[in-house]
Amino acid sequence: MTLLPSDQKSWTATQTVSAVAGGEISAEAVATHALQTVDKLDPEINAFTDVTAERALSEARAVDEAIARGEELPLAGVPYAVKNLFDMEGVTTRAGSKINRENPPASADATLVGKLKAAGAILIGGLNMGEYAYDFTGENVHDGNCLNPHDLTRMTGGSSSGSGAAAAAGMVPVTLGSDTNGSIRVPSSFCGLFGLKPTYGRLSRAGSFPFVGSLDHLGPLARSAEDLALVFDVMQGADPKDPAQADKPVLPTLPELPKGIDGLRIAVAGGYFRQKAMPEAFQAVDLIANALGAAGEIEVPEAARARASAYVITTVEGSALHLERIRTRPEDFDPDTRDRFLSGAMVPAVWVQQAQRFRSWFRAMMRELFTHVDILLAPATPFHALPSGTKTIVLDGEEMPARPNIGLFTQPISFIGLPVATVPVWLEGASLPIGVQVIAPAWREDLALRVAHHLQTTGAVSAPVAHLQ
Amino acid sequence: MSGPFDEKAHVAHMEKVMGLTVKEDWRPVVEAHVAATAKAADLVMSFPLDDELEAAPVFVP
Numbered sequence A: 001m002t003l004l005p006s007d008q009k010s011w012t013a014t015q016t017v018s019a020v021a022g023g024e025i026s027a028e029a030v031a032t033h034a035l036q037t038v039d040k041l042d043p044e045i046n047a048f049t050d051v052t053a054e055r056a057l058s059e060a061r062a063v064d065e066a067i068a069r070g071e072e073l074p075l076a077g078v079p080y081a082v083k084n085l086f087d088m089e090g091v092t093t094r095a096g097s098k099i100n101r102e103n104p105p106a107s108a109d110a111t112l113v114g115k116l117k118a119a120g121a122i123l124i125g126g127l128n129m130g131e132y133a134y135d136f137t138g139e140n141v142h143d144g145n146c147l148n149p150h151d152l153t154r155m156t157g158g159s160s161s162g163s164g165a166a167a168a169a170g171m172v173p174v175t176l177g178s179d180t181n182g183s184i185r186v187p188s189s190f191c192g193l194f195g196l197k198p199t200y201g202r203l204s205r206a207g208s209f210p211f212v213g214s215l216d217h218l219g220p221l222a223r224s225a226e227d228l229a230l231v232f233d234v235m236q237g238a239d240p241k242d243p244a245q246a247d248k249p250v251l252p253t254l255p256e257l258p259k260g261i262d263g264l265r266i267a268v269a270g271g272y273f274r275q276k277a278m279p280e281a282f283q284a285v286d287l288i289a290n291a292l293g294a295a296g297e298i299e300v301p302e303a304a305r306a307r308a309s310a311y312v313i314t315t316v317e318g319s320a321l322h323l324e325r326i327r328t329r330p331e332d333f334d335p336d337t338r339d340r341f342l343s344g345a346m347v348p349a350v351w352v353q354q355a356q357r358f359r360s361w362f363r364a365m366m367r368e369l370f371t372h373v374d375i376l377l378a379p380a381t382p383f384h385a386l387p388s389g390t391k392t393i394v395l396d397g398e399e400m401p402a403r404p405n406i407g408l409f410t411q412p413i414s415f416i417g418l419p420v421a422t423v424p425v426w427l428e429g430a431s432l433p434i435g436v437q438v439i440a441p442a443w444r445e446d447l448a449l450r451v452a453h454h455l456q457t458t459g460a461v462s463a464p465v466a467h468l469q
Numbered sequence B: 001m002s003g004p005f006d007e008k009a010h011v012a013h014m015e016k017v018m019g020l021t022v023k024e025d026w027r028p029v030v031e032a033h034v035a036a037t038a039k040a041a042d043l044v045m046s047f048p049l050d051d052e053l054e055a056a057p058v059f060v061p
Helices: A013-021 A027-045 A053-068 A111-118 A161-168 A185-191 A225-235 A254-259 A279-292 A303-321 A323-328 A335-344 A349-369 A445-457 B007-017 B027-045
Strands: A048-051 A079-083 A122-127 A151-155 A174-179 A194-197 A217-222 A266-270 A297-299 A375-379 A392-395 A398-401 A420-425 A434-439
Touching: A013 A027, A013 A053, A013 A225, A027 A048, A027 A053, A027 A079, A027 A122, A027 A161, A048 A161, A053 A122, A079 A111, A079 A161, A111 A122, A111 A174, A111 A225, A122 A161, A161 A174, A161 A185, A161 A217, A174 A194, A185 A194, A185 A420, A185 A434, A194 A225, A194 A445, A217 A225, A225 A254, A225 A420, A225 A445, A254 A445, A266 A279, A279 A375, A279 A420, A279 A434, A279 A445, A303 A323, A303 A335, A303 A349, A303 B027, A323 A335, A335 B027, A349 B027, A375 A445, A420 A445, A434 A445, B007 B027
Parallel strands: A079 A122, A079 A174, A266 A297, A266 A375
Antiparallel strands: A048 A122, A174 A217, A194 A217, A194 A420, A375 A434, A392 A398, A420 A434
């Protein structure tokens, strides 16, 4: 029962549950191994900001006792870690900032952390992130940059940087992140993972530090689509503590995966989504489109305006949230976010209200578009992971700042809250992965996960653990 | 928008209105962000919307 298999680093959550529930290994042995892996690898990667070792071992022992009593736990013994904007009881929620670490420790777990614990998962710790989630790079001046396990000279992507790095390095099979404009999908792309940004309003955000209430989502990152479905199903359910959560029935997705792509109408998003990117982004989409037999391109009208609207709403709502802090102690912010929060506090109100009204227009248009198609494919990022410290990029001959533009393909989609499964593509000869967004209609995470699972089982996409020395 | 956007004048005015501190070595970057937001807003504001189109509220009384 205490044998530690040498390949545990590459275990998925599903494999772990099978081994723990089947009595092949104890949850305590799995947790111990995960903690040892973090000790060994994290000094190089810098994914973790808090390691909850005592809690992990205590939770693991409780799982072993529950299994001995004959209880069935859907996530028995699965080690996981969370972006450090999730409340973990007894740990201060830093949200990537210096300022918030002056707060007292959280008095309770975030709703989603509580749900994972109840399902038998083992919390290993809190993960690095871009300050207050206003970031696509994974760089953080307070906690140090989180490095991409597939190439330590490159960004993880952000803002859920540690969530990408910890799963890609095999420290844990599952992590939780948040995604306002792309912060799950960007690190999934740069770190070669499956990531699920559910429909806006699907999962409770209670007990997580907010960024932009109009656009904030929470979701999982993992090395298999099946794991995304497993964890997503556990995390669903009504929670009166999140006022933006929609009144929708639970949607079990795991039983839907075997249906594959049968009957699905799949198209590539055209226009805006076929411009301003490096060749690898389009090659990855084309590879997935071919693997799925997609029926050509479909134009998504006004995507640039959707992105612009999300940009305006983000800077205004984020700055309103942080106004007192940015007024009284701007020097305590990461300079890269400080200047954006200062700028956002100066925006005329009519601009943001018009952006919110346009959101209704774009939603109506996309609802109509999704009567003709079930799945849209688009790049997750315009390129592979950038070298750390990159400040500007050139796309279609136009030089632009890197930080806000890494998410130019993710931002129009989260703007109206559509569910997306990001899938990791390894192009022939490439040393880095790149993600493709599998976009479904609102409330149909099952369709996106079916496609992602089909692509993984047919070998078109994969999320291998990074080879670290 | 009604005319060319002057991000320097906008920042100089709004930092006083909002009680913000913009140190001189931060100013060029803040102005660049304000200009980028104005450019995005230009795209948003130039799109004709029907009068009855409302923002989607989540407020439930």
